[in-house]
Amino acid sequence: MTSPTTPTSPATPVVELVQAGFAYEDGPAVLSGVDFAVAEGRAIALLGRNGSGKTTLLRLLSGGLRRGSGSLLLDGAEVTYDRKGLTRLRTTVQLVVQDPDDQLFAASVGQDVSFGPMNLGLPEEEVRLRVREALEALDIVALEDRPTHLLSYGQRKRAAIAGAVAMRPRVLIMDEPTAGLDPHGQERLLDALARLRASGTTVVMATHDVDLALRWADEAAVLSPAGLRTGPVAELLGDDALLDAARLRRPWGTSVARLLRAHGLLAPDAPEPRTPEELDAWAAARPLATE
Numbered sequence: 001m002t003s004p005t006t007p008t009s010p011a012t013p014v015v016e017l018v019q020a021g022f023a024y025e026d027g028p029a030v031l032s033g034v035d036f037a038v039a040e041g042r043a044i045a046l047l048g049r050n051g052s053g054k055t056t057l058l059r060l061l062s063g064g065l066r067r068g069s070g071s072l073l074l075d076g077a078e079v080t081y082d083r084k085g086l087t088r089l090r091t092t093v094q095l096v097v098q099d100p101d102d103q104l105f106a107a108s109v110g111q112d113v114s115f116g117p118m119n120l121g122l123p124e125e126e127v128r129l130r131v132r133e134a135l136e137a138l139d140i141v142a143l144e145d146r147p148t149h150l151l152s153y154g155q156r157k158r159a160a161i162a163g164a165v166a167m168r169p170r171v172l173i174m175d176e177p178t179a180g181l182d183p184h185g186q187e188r189l190l191d192a193l194a195r196l197r198a199s200g201t202t203v204v205m206a207t208h209d210v211d212l213a214l215r216w217a218d219e220a221a222v223l224s225p226a227g228l229r230t231g232p233v234a235e236l237l238g239d240d241a242l243l244d245a246a247r248l249r250r251p252w253g254t255s256v257a258r259l260l261r262a263h264g265l266l267a268p269d270a271p272e273p274r275t276p277e278e279l280d281a282w283a284a285a286r287p288l289a290t291e
């Protein structure tokens with residue numbers, strides 16, 4: 001017999017929308033015929049213009065909204081939107097919303113982060129362990145007793161993510177987690193995500209930052225008027241027609257790689273430098289140009 005926690009074959013996505021459609025009450029369809037599979041261990045960047053349906057898609061995936069048509073599968077089985085089905089979905093998939101103030105409500109960071117595990121009815125010791133683990137993952141142990149209303153915006157963002165992490169989800173979904181963070185805050189968040197990924201968490205992130213997507217994700221999902229396209233991040237973000245349709249700009253790394261290739265400096269099949277550091281390493285490995 002298969003228990004709900006039995007790992008499935010690598011080919012089965014953890015969570016998947018199949019031909020999903022959704023419209024808000026009395027509104028036009030926001031999404032229709034969307035196929036979106038989140039495979040274990042992936043880092044997926046969801047991109048698209050304002051109002052294209054990214055938040056809606058993330059809420060459908062995490063059970064915050066119920067799809068109008070199509071299916072939502074968890075480990076290959078259709079999600080039932082009853083209490084049991086939703087609990088199973090929410091212990092597997094956690095969504096961190098865009099605005100931390102929509103998520104934080106307890107008096108202190110520690111209380112807020114403990115809310116989810118306590119709600120699962122876990123023993124006190126287990127709750128304490130999970131809170132500690134989540135605060136460490138987000139590098140905010142020192143903030144445990146701090147009142148949430150006294151936190152900076154970046155601290156509130158990390159506290160909100162810690163609350164989701166304390167649920168030990170297999171899939172962590174974040175809606176624009178780096179928006180409003182300064183460069184240092186973005187780096188700290190990316191370090192935290194790297195730690196979570198190293199411990200096996202699958203991460204899906206909606207973002208408008210194409211440079212971040214190219215650098216961080218292995219897969220991209222791009223919403224445009226033609227629908228949702230998914231695939232390797234470098235392939236999708238190298239597709240000018242798709243970028244135009246989704247009103248995205250070309251990532252810095254892709255522009256640099258094109259220039260280098262045009263000047264015969266980078267082989268057509270060589271990997272693109274995705275960051276200034278990677279460009280630096282590429283340049284350092286080349287023989288000095290001679291007259």
Ligand SMILES: Nc1ncnc2c1ncn2[C@@H]1O[C@H](COP(=O)(O)OP(=O)(O)OP(=O)(O)O)[C@@H](O)[C@H]1O
Pocket residue numbers: 024025027030048049050051052053054055056057
């Ligand atoms: N609660 C709601 N009721 C009615 N319409 C809504 C609601 N929430 C979103 N919409 C509409 O659904 C569409 C998709 O919105 P959504 O927030 O999913 O887009 P988004 O891609 O996340 O946008 P952004 O990049 O601006 O955050 C928009 O036209 C929006 O106005």
